[in-house]
Amino acid sequence: xxxxxxxxxxxxxxxxxxxxxxxxxxxxxxxxxxxxxxxxxxxxxxxxxxxxxxxxxxxxxxxxxxxxxxxxxxxxxxxxxxxxxxxxxxxxxxxxxxxxxxxxxxxxxxxxxxxxxxxxxxxxxxxxxxxxxxxxxxxxxxxxxxxxxxxxxxxxxxxxxxxxxxxxx
Amino acid sequence: xxxxxxxxxxxxxxxxxxxxxxxxxxxxxxxxxxxxxxxxxxxxxxxxxxxxxxxxxxxxxxxxxxxxxxxxxxxxxxxxxxxxxxxxxxxxxxxxxxxxxxxxxxxxxxxxxxxxxxxxxxxxxxxxxxxxxxxxxxxxxxxxxxxxxxxxxxxxxxxxxxxxxxxxxxxxxxxxxxxxxxxxxxxxxxxx
Numbered sequence: 001x002x003x004x005x006x007x008x009x010x011x012x013x014x015x016x017x018x019x020x021x022x023x024x025x026x027x028x029x030x031x032x033x034x035x036x037x038x039x040x041x042x043x044x045x046x047x048x049x050x051x052x053x054x055x056x057x058x059x060x061x062x063x064x065x066x067x068x069x070x071x072x073x074x075x076x077x078x079x080x081x082x083x084x085x086x087x088x089x090x091x092x093x094x095x096x097x098x099x100x101x102x103x104x105x106x107x108x109x110x111x112x113x114x115x116x117x118x119x120x121x122x123x124x125x126x127x128x129x130x131x132x133x134x135x136x137x138x139x140x141x142x143x144x145x146x147x148x149x150x151x152x153x154x155x156x157x158x159x160x161x162x163x164x165x166x167x168x169x
Numbered sequence: 170x171x172x173x174x175x176x177x178x179x180x181x182x183x184x185x186x187x188x189x190x191x192x193x194x195x196x197x198x199x200x201x202x203x204x205x206x207x208x209x210x211x212x213x214x215x216x217x218x219x220x221x222x223x224x225x226x227x228x229x230x231x232x233x234x235x236x237x238x239x240x241x242x243x244x245x246x247x248x249x250x251x252x253x254x255x256x257x258x259x260x261x262x263x264x265x266x267x268x269x270x271x272x273x274x275x276x277x278x279x280x281x282x283x284x285x286x287x288x289x290x291x292x293x294x295x296x297x298x299x300x301x302x303x304x305x306x307x308x309x310x311x312x313x314x315x316x317x318x319x320x321x322x323x324x325x326x327x328x329x330x331x332x333x334x335x336x337x338x339x340x341x342x343x344x345x346x347x348x349x350x351x352x353x354x355x356x357x358x359x360x361x
Contacts, residue, residue, distance in 0.1 A: 084302070084306075084329070085303045088328050117336075118333055119310045
């Protein structure tokens with residue numbers, strides 16, 4: 001005999017109507033289709049590709065639509081070593097992304113500069129753009145990236161969206 | 170023909186300009202007395218001796234010595250299978266020598282890299298910009314007197330750099346140590 005939980009949507013009682021908060025609903029829409037901007041700069045990008053491919057399949061979490069245009073993407077995945085020369089381009093692309101936007105710093109280099117303590121490498125992409133989730137690893141395995149994505153989804157779900165919208169309106 | 174014979178031919182042609190060919194582990198090096206004539210020598214090596222492939226151009230900083238710079242050209246003939254190294258010294262005051270783009274077009278990026286990293290200019294280069302660092306960066310980072318961590322710079326609206334935190338480093342490995350503790354990366358002074 002199937003068990004029944006007390007909470008949740010019950011079509012027999014509620015019909016086609018669902019009661020929820022508007023920012024919970026809007027955030028739910030957002031978090032389940034975070035389109036990534038693949039900022040692949042080094043070997044982390046290979047793991048990012050693996051995360052997108054069939055074995056790890058990032059589309060299970062609604063993030064399979066890698067957009068190579070910043071205007072169509074929600075989350076920038078900075079995968080790799082950010083040199084000072086590339087930093088200007090990364091910042092520019094981030095600025096071109098439409099709000100709302102998030103950033104995942106994937107791997108040691110993007111998070112802190114990693115092993116590159118040298119004149120040419122930016123010591124963490126958070127020096128130029130705000131980062132939401134950092135992923136450890138050199139490079140991180142695809143599971144780690146998926147975990148970061150789930151963490152980001154949780155963060156998106158709990159954003160005070162309605163308040164922000166009212167403030168900007 | 171061997172690389173040594175090709176080197177002798179260059180010496181016969183240019184005489185005192187070219188040093189006696191030096192061999193080390195089967196590789197032949199010749200040195201120019203006057204860097205101003207590098208393009209001429211390269212032209213001869215390519216047109217007459219068949220060194221049609223410029224493998225690389227590299228530069229050395231003999232810090233504390235005069236002349237400070239050495240520029241090394243690595244030549245290869247695809248048909249004759251020989252490799253030849255041509256070196257030329259450049260003084261720090263001058264820091265300039267003629268381009269060899271007229272001989273091998275591939276020299277373009279090699280020379281830009283040397284200009285970017287070492288600050289040696291190539292006269293006649295059509296596009297002598299930085300290639301690895303951002304345009305406007307004020308230093309030449311491969312020079313011996315430039316710190317590994319870099320120096321802070323700020324060009325408003327363009328780019329910036331900060332000195333990297335070395336946290337006690339640079340950490341240097343010592344290959345050939347008797348155990349892993351000896352070999353692993355540690356802070357080492359020059360005396361060790």
